[in-house]
Amino acid sequence: MKDKLHRKLLGTYFWTTLAVIGVSFIILLTIYNKIRVSEIEKTQEGMRQNVLILMEQTTLDTNQIFELEKVEDYQIKELSKEEAVSKYGKETERIYSGGTIYENNKMHNISLAFYKNNTIVEISYLHGSGRYLQLFSYIAIILVAMLCIGSIVTGKITKRLMEPLYEVMAATNKVAAGDFSVQVQETKSREFEHLVRNFNKMVKELGSIETLRSDFISNVSHEFKTPIASIQGFARLLQSDGVKKEDREEYTRIIVSETERLSKLSSNILRLSRLENQVAELEKKPYDLAEQIRNCILILESEWSRKELELEIHLDEATVTQNEELLQQVWMNLLQNAVKFSEQKGRIKIELLELEKTVLVKIKDYGIGMSEEVTKHIFDKFFQGDPARKKEGNGLGLALVKKIVDLSGGIIEVNSVEGEGTRFCITLDK
Numbered sequence: 160m161k162d163k164l165h166r167k168l169l170g171t172y173f174w175t176t177l178a179v180i181g182v183s184f185i186i187l188l189t190i191y192n193k194i195r196v197s198e199i200e201k202t203q204e205g206m207r208q209n210v211l212i213l214m215e216q217t218t219l220d221t222n223q224i225f226e227l228e229k230v231e232d233y234q235i236k237e238l239s240k241e242e243a244v245s246k247y248g249k250e251t252e253r254i255y256s257g258g259t260i261y262e263n264n265k266m267h268n269i270s271l272a273f274y275k276n277n278t279i280v281e282i283s284y285l286h287g288s289g290r291y292l293q294l295f296s297y298i299a300i301i302l303v304a305m306l307c308i309g310s311i312v313t314g315k316i317t318k319r320l321m322e323p324l325y326e327v328m329a330a331t332n333k334v335a336a337g338d339f340s341v342q343v344q345e346t347k348s349r350e351f352e353h354l355v356r357n358f359n360k361m362v363k364e365l366g367s368i369e370t371l372r373s374d375f376i377s378n379v380s381h382e383f384k385t386p387i388a389s390i391q392g393f394a395r396l397l398q399s400d401g402v403k404k405e406d407r408e409e410y411t412r413i414i415v416s417e418t419e420r421l422s423k424l425s426s427n428i429l430r431l432s433r434l435e436n437q438v439a440e441l442e443k444k445p446y447d448l449a450e451q452i453r454n455c456i457l458i459l460e461s462e463w464s465r466k467e468l469e470l471e472i473h474l475d476e477a478t479v480t481q482n483e484e485l486l487q488q489v490w491m492n493l494l495q496n497a498v499k500f501s502e503q504k505g506r507i508k509i510e511l512l513e514l515e516k517t518v519l520v521k522i523k524d525y526g527i528g529m530s531e532e533v534t535k536h537i538f539d540k541f542f543q544g545d546p547a548r549k550k551e552g553n554g555l556g557l558a559l560v561k562k563i564v565d566l567s568g569g570i571i572e573v574n575s576v577e578g579e580g581t582r583f584c585i586t587l588d589k
Contacts (some may be wrong), residue, residue: 161268161299162463169368175304175508176306177248177306179341180302180306183302183581184298184299185274185304187298196269197459199269199482200269202230202233202272202297203233203269203271203284204271205280205396206230206233206235206257206282207229207273207280207282209228210225210275210280210282211273212234212274213227214229214275216274219303221237221278221280225237231267232284232285233282233283233284233285234281234282234283234285234321234445235280235281235282236280236281236283237279237280237281238272238279238281239279240279240281243272245281247272251279252524253272254272254273254274254279256274259271259272259273259399260485268286269283269284270282271283278531286411298340301478305456319528320440323343323351323354323355324351324354325538326343326344326355327343327351327354327355327358330342330343330362331358331495332356334362334365339362339363339366340358340366341362342362342447343355343358344546347569355493361503369470373398383391386417386421387416387417387421388412388581389414389417390414390418393410393411393413393414394410394414396410397410397411404444415536423522439547442482443480443481443482443485445479445480446478446479446481446483447476447478448477448481448486448511448518449474449475449476449477449511450481450521451486451487451490452474452509452511453472453474454474455487455490455491455546456470456472456509457496458491459491459494459495459498461497462498463498463507466498466501466505467501467503467504468498468501468504468505468506468507469505469506469507470506470507470508470509471506471507471508472509472510473509473511474510474511475512475513475518477512477513477518477589478589479518479588480587481567481587484567485566485567486563486567486587487562488560488563489560489563489585490520490522490554491523491568492507492557492559492560493560494507494522494579495556496524496556496557497522497523497524497581498524500524500526500527500581501524501525501526502525502526502527502581505524505525506520506522506524507522507523507524507525508522508524509522509523510522516589517586517587517588517589518586518587518589519584519585520583520584520585520588521583521584522580522581522582522583523580523581523582523583524581525579525580526578526580526581527577527580528575528576528577528578528580529575529577529581530582531579534573534574534575537570538557538559538560538561538571539558564585564587567587568587568588569585569587569588570585570586571583571585571586572582572584572585
């Protein structure tokens with residue numbers, strides 16, 4: 160393919176240059192013809208005037224006059240009536256009546272004929288054809304030589320200039336075959352510098368996406384496999400003879416819990432998939448953010464009441480223009496996490512601060528907290544680095560929160576210390 164492209168570039172250069180040369184040659188020929196013919200006709204007219212003067216004012220015979228006015232490349236001769244009729248036809252009568260005839264056959268035969276003292280005189284340009292062809296043969300040779308030399312030089316230069324493109328083409332074939340480790344060497348060519356840099360960046364991104372895809376499939380498979388195996392095991396136990404009532408209730412409770420876990424996992428995967436493929440802008444409208452957060456707290460009352468948690472709530476009245484449905488999922492996820500990882504009879508602090516152009520929401524628990532390493536990956540899909548956090552959830556909740564905040568044009572930050580708790584801060588435009 161590389162050679163084919165190179166040949167195509169050379170062919171384009173060759174035929175384009177040839178066409179330009181052809182057109183230039185025709186234009187040059189036309190201009191030269193007009194200029195040269197004009198010069199020849201002026202010379203012939205000057206010779207005619209001199210011959211007429213000599214015929215009128217001297218006693219020289221015709222041959223002597225012709226010899227005096229002889230000019231290189233021109234011929235002066237006397238025509239008989241038969242020769243004149245043969246060459247000029249009916250125009251001969253005009254010659255006899257004192258007229259002058261010019262004959263121009265594209266420089267092959269340029270002649271002037273006139274009548275004086277019972278003599279038909281013809282002045283002809285002898286070497287028009289030969290010199291004309293000779294001149295343009297030289298021009299043609301020069302142009303063809305330039306074309307050949309230009310093609311050779313252009314071939315070498317384009318081959319060198321196109322080398323980065325050939326490397327990108329070869330690397331593209333490797334990427335198409337699934338090799339995302341390929342990188343094209345940086346080039347100093349300004350024409351291909353951005354292409355090579357962007358290609359390398361694209362391959363890295365594709366490699367990252369492929370890794371994420373593999374990890375995603377692996378994690379999804381694992382997350383589904385565990386509850387399915389649990390459901391299958393306890394369902395078989397229920398089929399056993401002699402299962403006690405309390406055991407049956409425990410088994411069915413576990414099965415229900417695991418199916419709820421599967422349902423929640425499926426819902427979160429679908430939500431996250433939809434958000435990651437979001438193309439159109441989110442539909443936003445003004446609403447009361449403080450009221451929304453209060454409603455989320457009430458919805459989760461049974462959960463924080465069960466743990467006898469103390470809630471410190473400070474909410475400024477603030478109206479924001481955002482997608483109300485999606486942000487509800489953010490507050491629900493963060494509040495559920497705060498409840499989940501708080502100790503019995505612990506404390507949760509919830510704040511909404513209205514600033515000049517933004518609002519700031521803080522949700523802090525005083526529970527188990529996280530290490531610095533876990534905090535770095537807390538928004539990664541399926542990440543559950545802290546064993547204490549594996550007792551519930553599937554590692555998608557915070558990934559979903561981060562995606563919604565990003566789509567809303569907001570910023571989310573997390574600060575956590577092991578044994579002291581975790582604080583999430585979300586900044587949103589009004």
